[in-house]
Amino acid sequence: MSDEIQVSIRTLGGVATVIDLVGDVTTFAEEAINQAYQGVSSDGAVNIIFNFRENDYINSAGIAILIGVVTEARKREQKLLMTGLSAHFQKIFRMVGLTQYADLYPSVDDAINALKNGKGS
Amino acid sequence: MSDEIQVSIRTLGGVATVIDLVGDVTTFAEEAINQAYQGVSSDGAVNIIFNFRENDYINSAGIAILIGVVTEARKREQKLLMTGLSAHFQKIFRMVGLTQYADLYPSVDDAINALKNGKGS
Amino acid sequence: MRPQGSRVVELKIPSELGYEKIAREAVATVARRLNFGEEKIEDIKTAISEACTNAIRYGSGADARMKVVVVLTADDDKLDILIKDPGVSGAAPPGEMNIPDIKGMVEEKKRLGGMGLYIIRMLVDEAEFIEPNDDDEGNQFRMVIYRIPSDEENKPETGDSGSGKKGGTA
Amino acid sequence: MRPQGSRVVELKIPSELGYEKIAREAVATVARRLNFGEEKIEDIKTAISEACTNAIRYGSGADARMKVVVVLTADDDKLDILIKDPGVSGAAPPGEMNIPDIKGMVEEKKRLGGMGLYIIRMLVDEAEFIEPNDDDEGNQFRMVIYRIPSDEENKPETGDSGSGKKGGTA
Numbered sequence: 039m040s041d042e043i044q045v046s047i048r049t050l051g052g053v054a055t056v057i058d059l060v061g062d063v064t065t066f067a068e069e070a071i072n073q074a075y076q077g078v079s080s081d082g083a084v085n086i087i088f089n090f091r092e093n094d095y096i097n098s099a100g101i102a103i104l105i106g107v108v109t110e111a112r113k114r115e116q117k118l119l120m121t122g123l124s125a126h127f128q129k130i131f132r133m134v135g136l137t138q139y140a141d142l143y144p145s146v147d148d149a150i151n152a153l154k155n156g157k158g159s
Numbered sequence: 160m161s162d163e164i165q166v167s168i169r170t171l172g173g174v175a176t177v178i179d180l181v182g183d184v185t186t187f188a189e190e191a192i193n194q195a196y197q198g199v200s201s202d203g204a205v206n207i208i209f210n211f212r213e214n215d216y217i218n219s220a221g222i223a224i225l226i227g228v229v230t231e232a233r234k235r236e237q238k239l240l241m242t243g244l245s246a247h248f249q250k251i252f253r254m255v256g257l258t259q260y261a262d263l264y265p266s267v268d269d270a271i272n273a274l275k276n277g278k279g280s
Numbered sequence: 281m282r283p284q285g286s287r288v289v290e291l292k293i294p295s296e297l298g299y300e301k302i303a304r305e306a307v308a309t310v311a312r313r314l315n316f317g318e319e320k321i322e323d324i325k326t327a328i329s330e331a332c333t334n335a336i337r338y339g340s341g342a343d344a345r346m347k348v349v350v351v352l353t354a355d356d357d358k359l360d361i362l363i364k365d366p367g368v369s370g371a372a373p374p375g376e377m378n379i380p381d382i383k384g385m386v387e388e389k390k391r392l393g394g395m396g397l398y399i400i401r402m403l404v405d406e407a408e409f410i411e412p413n414d415d416d417e418g419n420q421f422r423m424v425i426y427r428i429p430s431d432e433e434n435k436p437e438t439g440d441s442g443s444g445k446k447g448g449t450a
Numbered sequence: 451m452r453p454q455g456s457r458v459v460e461l462k463i464p465s466e467l468g469y470e471k472i473a474r475e476a477v478a479t480v481a482r483r484l485n486f487g488e489e490k491i492e493d494i495k496t497a498i499s500e501a502c503t504n505a506i507r508y509g510s511g512a513d514a515r516m517k518v519v520v521v522l523t524a525d526d527d528k529l530d531i532l533i534k535d536p537g538v539s540g541a542a543p544p545g546e547m548n549i550p551d552i553k554g555m556v557e558e559k560k561r562l563g564g565m566g567l568y569i570i571r572m573l574v575d576e577a578e579f580i581e582p583n584d585d586d587e588g589n590q591f592r593m594v595i596y597r598i599p600s601d602e603e604n605k606p607e608t609g610d611s612g613s614g615k616k617g618g619t620a
């Protein structure tokens with residue numbers, strides 16, 4: 039539908055790869071998110087940051103896509119971090135237990151700092 | 160209704176008085192806007208800036224309130240400036256002819272600069 | 281990519297000022313789906329707000345027990361907006377929409393107001409009160425916004441003229 | 451200051467994923483009117499999105515010719531949300547709502563999903579499938595959010611727990 043998701047990728051100086059998500063994180067985002075994740079994985083990314091845009095619409099179908107990513111990331115021993123989520127969606131992610139598999143940080147900078155301070159894998 | 164307007168007043172170093180409007184500019188805003196305007200007028204304000212918050216809801220009833228202010232301001236030989244309007248509402252204000260009686264500037268700073276550069280009354 | 285066939289969204293709001301915002305947000309979602317540009321979406325939001333405000337004020341005497349019905353029909357080529365009010369105030373909708381006389385208002389020779397229908401006409405492609413085709417008592421106001429700018433509006437110009445140039449990526 | 455009597459907003463959307471956004475925005479406007487706090491409004495938006503998505507997917511087989519009806523009733527003390535779908539998929543709504551087994555999903559022992567109803571239950575005060583009181587064939591899902599937090603939810607705690615503590619200035 040409208041507000042189709044825009045996914046872009048950037049690498050931050052060998053520390054992490056950022057997947058920026060702008061738009062709705064719903065069932066329509068499945069292909070774009072999985073493609074981006076597969077892409078950075080085959081490029082050897084180890085620390086992967088999913089950076090959301092605050093106040094975008096995320097639903098349980100979108101969360102299911104992220105759980106699918108978690109499944110893959112565990113097999114590949116990658117570290118997943120998530121940033122930019124509103125307080126509301128941080129709460130939802132905690133509610134379904136997604137935070138057991140991915141650390142949440144307010145911003146990409148915060149996530150990078152955490153990785154540099156040895157919290158990385 | 161909801162998004163009730165919040166009106167606050169600040170004076171900027173003798174150059175102008177700013178009336179900040181946050182929230183809906185509709186018929187429900189009439190009392191708050193008129194009170195603020197009457198207040199600054201009786202305090203002797205000459206240059207008055209109505210500072211809108213971009214993307215707030217403004218309708219024709221709200222514009223009618225502003226025309227009422229223009230009417231008063233002309234009698235008192237005050238100068239009216241309007242700032243912070245989205246491109247859309249700048250267009251609407253132009254459409255109804257309100258811009259013949261009040262100059263529009265992107266920001267309060269721009270309005271202040273214009274006043275300092277002698278465009279003031 | 282576009283859906284086949286038209287999509288209809290129907291909305292029933294209390295005749296109380298403020299509820300026009302629901303129509304305002306709903307039409308934004310539908311217009312975004314039709315790929316209208318952001319400035320055109322603002323135009324449509326303002327137009328529907330004005331039309332609903334009128335339906336509440338003049339069409340139902342601002343009696344919150346009354347209802348205003350909004351029907352949004354999204355087609356491949358246009359967005360069609362129908363606003364029905366109970367028409368209980370007895371006010372007859374005007375046949376024409378005048379350019380507001382702001383000078384007259386400022387000089388207190390004219391009553392403040394009379395801008396809503398003018399703004400609507402400037403922002404949408406078609407706007408008119410129509411004869412209800414059933415036994416409805418009330419007024420029906422219809423607006424149409426085309427997804428592909430017509431030739432007339434296609435004349436080269438810059439700036440946001442509200443002509444729909446920026447609208448749609450049709 | 452609050453309006454006397456309840457206000458009802460009715461919404462009919464095509465059974466097509468994406469249109470739940472209209473219900474999402476509409477309920478936000480109504481909830482804001484009821485003075486719910488911003489975080490509680492986010493809760494309500496998410497709950498209605500999930501319920502409408504289910505009505506579209508399971509209640510009408512994502513057939514866009516079908517309709518999902520949403521009725522929002524704003525009272526002094528609560529917001530009542532009713533979502534009706536045609537119930538054509540034959541899927542019976544579940545009697546209970548389980549805690550999602552994310553470990554099972556991550557270890558690929560459980561199907562991805564089954565989180566919608568759980569999230570809804572965590573975010574609103576009441577949520578249930580009800581027996582339609584007329585001859586309706588379809589499913590009806592009802593959610594209630596109270597403006598005054600009930601005693602049970604009033605236990606002292608900090609952080610945004612979704613319990614409605616931040617909601618309303620009632």
Ligand SMILES: Nc1ncnc2c1ncn2[C@@H]1O[C@H](COP(=O)(O)OP(=O)(O)O)[C@@H](O)[C@H]1O
Nearest residue numbers: 334335338339371372373374393394395396397
């Ligand atoms: N839905 C309606 N039903 C009856 N009369 C209407 C309706 N909409 C508009 N009108 C009439 O048209 C006039 C002009 O409306 P408008 O241009 O919106 O300006 P205003 O609301 O300031 O009068 C109104 O004063 C009213 O008499």
Ligand SMILES: Nc1ncnc2c1ncn2[C@@H]1O[C@H](COP(=O)(O)OP(=O)(O)O)[C@@H](O)[C@H]1O
Nearest residue numbers: 504505508509541542543563564565566567589
């Ligand atoms: N409106 C409905 N009509 C019929 N079945 C429903 C409806 N809503 C939910 N269900 C059933 O409940 C199940 C659980 O729904 P939910 O918790 O939202 O997770 P998911 O959509 O991922 O399955 C669905 O798989 C479906 O079988």
